[in-house]
Amino acid sequence: MARxxxxxxDRDRIVTAALRELxxxxxxxxxxxxxxxxxxxxxxxxxVKDRAExxxxxxxxxxxxxxxxxxxxPEAAGWRQPLEEWLVGYxxxxxxxxxxxxxxTTEPIRSHQxxxxxxxxLGLLRRAGVPPQEAMATxxxxxxxxxxxxxxxxxxxxxxxxDDDDAHGLLGEALRAEPSPDHRAxxxxxxxxxxxxxxxxxxxxxxxxxx
Amino acid sequence: MARxxxxxxDRDRIVTAALRELxxxxxxxxxxxxxxxxxxxxxxxxxVKDRAExxxxxxxxxxxxxxxxxxxxPEAAGWRQPLEEWLVGYxxxxxxxxxxxxxxTTEPIRSHQxxxxxxxxLGLLRRAGVPPQEAMATxxxxxxxxxxxxxxxxxxxxxxxxDDDDAHGLLGEALRAEPSPDHRAxxxxxxxxxxxxxxxxxxxxxxxxxx
Numbered sequence: 389m390a391r392x393x394x395x396x397x398d399r400d401r402i403v404t405a406a407l408r409e410l411x412x413x414x415x416x417x418x419x420x421x422x423x424x425x426x427x428x429x430x431x432x433x434x435x436v437k438d439r440a441e442x443x444x445x446x447x448x449x450x451x452x453x454x455x456x457x458x459x460x461x462p463e464a465a466g467w468r469q470p471l472e473e474w475l476v477g478y479x480x481x482x483x484x485x486x487x488x489x490x491x492x493t494t495e496p497i498r499s500h501q502x503x504x505x506x507x508x509x510l511g512l513l514r515r516a517g518v519p520p521q522e523a524m525a526t527x528x529x530x531x532x533x534x535x536x537x538x539x540x541x542x543x544x545x546x547x548x549x550x551d552d553d554d555a556h557g558l559l560g561e562a563l564r565a566e567p568s569p570d571h572r573a574x575x576x577x578x579x580x581x582x583x584x585x586x587x588x589x590x591x592x593x594x595x596x597x598x599x
Numbered sequence: 600m601a602r603x604x605x606x607x608x609d610r611d612r613i614v615t616a617a618l619r620e621l622x623x624x625x626x627x628x629x630x631x632x633x634x635x636x637x638x639x640x641x642x643x644x645x646x647v648k649d650r651a652e653x654x655x656x657x658x659x660x661x662x663x664x665x666x667x668x669x670x671x672x673p674e675a676a677g678w679r680q681p682l683e684e685w686l687v688g689y690x691x692x693x694x695x696x697x698x699x700x701x702x703x704t705t706e707p708i709r710s711h712q713x714x715x716x717x718x719x720x721l722g723l724l725r726r727a728g729v730p731p732q733e734a735m736a737t738x739x740x741x742x743x744x745x746x747x748x749x750x751x752x753x754x755x756x757x758x759x760x761x762d763d764d765d766a767h768g769l770l771g772e773a774l775r776a777e778p779s780p781d782h783r784a785x786x787x788x789x790x791x792x793x794x795x796x797x798x799x800x801x802x803x804x805x806x807x808x809x810x
Binding site for chain 1: 624625626697698700701704705706707708709711713714715717718721722725731732733734735736737738739740741742743744745746747748750751753754755757758759760761762764765768769770772773774776777778783784786787788789790791792793794795796797798799800801802
């Protein structure tokens with residue numbers, strides 16, 4: 389009786405169930421995923437080598453498509469605009485799966501898809517004049533900002549709620565001055581993105597085009 | 600028989616149990632915290648009004664002390680160094696509780712301690728020349744970077760693991776050029792911090808001291 393069920397199982401269904409498990413419970417175990425699919429845990433291992441491989445598959449699913457536009461970035465496009473587009477897509481992808489962020493930021497990255505994406509982004513950082521010994525640190529710093537912003541995109545619009553006692557200080561003033569409270573997280577993301585890219589431009593050698 | 604137990608309960612014990620629950624299970628329910636303390640859930644409500652208040656208490660516990668040095672920042676200190684110190688302390692505080700980050704970034708901030716901390720940081724941003732309508736967005740962008748970096752501090756040193764197929768690209772090269780792989784996350788954090796503060800300095804009016 390178990391055979392037909394096992395045959396229906398495939399990697400797509402396992403990844404979908406794993407993402408659902410993360411969404412509801414915030415963590416991932418092979419046994420919880422198998423319960424969600426009503427199969428024995430050993431059936432999972434017919435499709436996925438181990439939990440680490442499942443994490444890679446989840447990463448590929450969450451980030452599918454974000455590197456597509458980077459395949460061939462013409463030299464004339466410079467680094468700033470294509471890098472910004474990649475970061476915007478990266479944040480949007482993770483903002484769709486905020487509860488997967490904790491897992492994906494703490495498990496090693498081994499997927500070929502991720503490696504190819506990084507190759508392309510590192511090409512843009514090279515164009516921006518980032519020296520090789522700063523390349524991984526710069527890439528990781530950009531990712532840290534993006535992932536924090538993806539978490540923030542899942543937060544309430546009224547994230548900081550002050551009562552009368554606190555409304556008289558600079559915080560109350562800043563909250564009242566916020567031009568678009570409904571798009572609080574988007575405004576913060578574009579602001580931080582501009583600061584980071586301005587920072588990169590400030591340390592870029594004059595020869596690197598930022599247009 | 601239940602009375603003595605209830606009397607031993609206080610806010611500190613509840614917050615400690617809640618942090619432990621987050622560390623182990625990544626999420627927070629009042630019933631899970633009460634089970635951890637071996638008390639009935641109604642006993643919790645004698646000390647904490649509701650889950651939202653417990654989240655505020657957890658936030659105050661995690662961030663205790665990080666704003667201490669900002670109480671009186673002399674004008675001559677400028678904005679850059681005190682802001683950098685605050686961001687370094689903020690990251691360290693959250694890096695000690697990485698599994699609380701998901702909760703604290705998605706629950707509204709209502710605590711007076713947090714409001715006072717923000718007042719001080721907003722004073723530094725004003726010194727840096729950030730206009731009022733950009734203040735919350737700038738503060739939030741800095742927090743997004745810090746919280747992403749705190750998650751990254753909990754990640755493995757060898758976060759990106761490439762096999763032979765991927766080692767020939769820019770990623771392999773960048774990993775080999777990384778000067779201190781053992782301090783990968785620290786290097787990324789100081790790099791991003793420099794980019795963000797350089798970005799702030801680049802848009803600051805010439806009158807604002809960044810020393």
